[in-house]
Amino acid sequence: MAARDYGQYCGVTRALELVGERWAMLIVRDLLVGPRRYGELAAGLPRIPSNILAARLKELQAAGVIRRAPRSRVIVYELTPYGRELEPVVLALGAWGFKAMGDPRDEQIITPDALTMALRTAFCAPVAAGLPATAYAAQVGAAELLVRVDGARLAVDRGSGVADLAFATGPGIHRLISGELAPQRAIETGVVEVLHGRVELLDRFASTFHLAA
Numbered sequence: 001m002a003a004r005d006y007g008q009y010c011g012v013t014r015a016l017e018l019v020g021e022r023w024a025m026l027i028v029r030d031l032l033v034g035p036r037r038y039g040e041l042a043a044g045l046p047r048i049p050s051n052i053l054a055a056r057l058k059e060l061q062a063a064g065v066i067r068r069a070p071r072s073r074v075i076v077y078e079l080t081p082y083g084r085e086l087e088p089v090v091l092a093l094g095a096w097g098f099k100a101m102g103d104p105r106d107e108q109i110i111t112p113d114a115l116t117m118a119l120r121t122a123f124c125a126p127v128a129a130g131l132p133a134t135a136y137a138a139q140v141g142a143a144e145l146l147v148r149v150d151g152a153r154l155a156v157d158r159g160s161g162v163a164d165l166a167f168a169t170g171p172g173i174h175r176l177i178s179g180e181l182a183p184q185r186a187i188e189t190g191v192v193e194v195l196h197g198r199v200e201l202l203d204r205f206a207s208t209f210h211l212a213a
Contacts, residue, residue, distance in 0.1 A: 018063045019086065023048050024056050025093070028079070028086050030113040031066060033156075035078035044111050094121040098178070098211045104171035112143040116156045119145075122177050122209040125152040136205055137163035137195075141170050149208055165197035165205065176206055178213035 004021065006013045019025055023045065030036060030044050042053055057077060060066045065083040068075050079086075094117060115138075133150040137160050146161040148154070160166075172191040175181040183202040186192040192202065 027056055029090050029117050031079045032087055033113045033116045035076040037076050044113050091121045099213055110141045110143050112158050115140050115143045119156055122211045123154050124210055128152055128208045135163040137166035139168040165201035166195040168193045177209055177211050
């Protein structure tokens with residue numbers, strides 16, 4: 001049963017009744033990256049009160065969006081096939097919201113799951129299809145990701161690994177992805193620090209991951 005009833009017979013209304021409560025779409029966002037234990041969801045959403053997280057999980061289960069599943073002697077939450085149909089909606093929301101992000105506030109953080117979904121949102125498969133396979137090790141604040149692009153295929157994993165280009169940056173990466181800063185200028189201004197690899201590969205990264213602000 002949805003926590004909110006708008007009293008209208010409409011697909012948009014029904015969708016909002018199912019996933020429109022505060023935090024619900026962020027839970028879906030993180031589960032699009034992969035199944036998560038309760039504690040992992042809480043860690044990825046550090047401001048969510050525990051009672052609200054429990055309530056949202058219960059509501060999303062009742063709606064058939066997520067389910068509990070046993071994995072290696074622990075219980076994880078994962079999206080159902082119905083829930084996974086929200087992926088293009090989440091990606092479209094991310095692209096739309098990107099246009100209004102502006103500069104980050106001091107208290108705002110970037111989580112690995114949020115960054116993964118941001119990269120999936122910005123991924124330009126037609127551009128990548130014409131470029132050589134490339135691996136990037138990205139340190140964005142406290143989040144470390146290994147980003148592998150092979151043609152039109154994108155794989156993003158937590159942690160580091162062998163990469164053609166390793167770089168460190170912060171929330172200002174949105175200025176590179178938006179095209180506001182050219183790659184060389186991003187390096188010169190300290191928005192991006194190349195740790196190792198060919199500097200010119202940052203141009204390839206900016207071409208592969210691009211969202212107009």
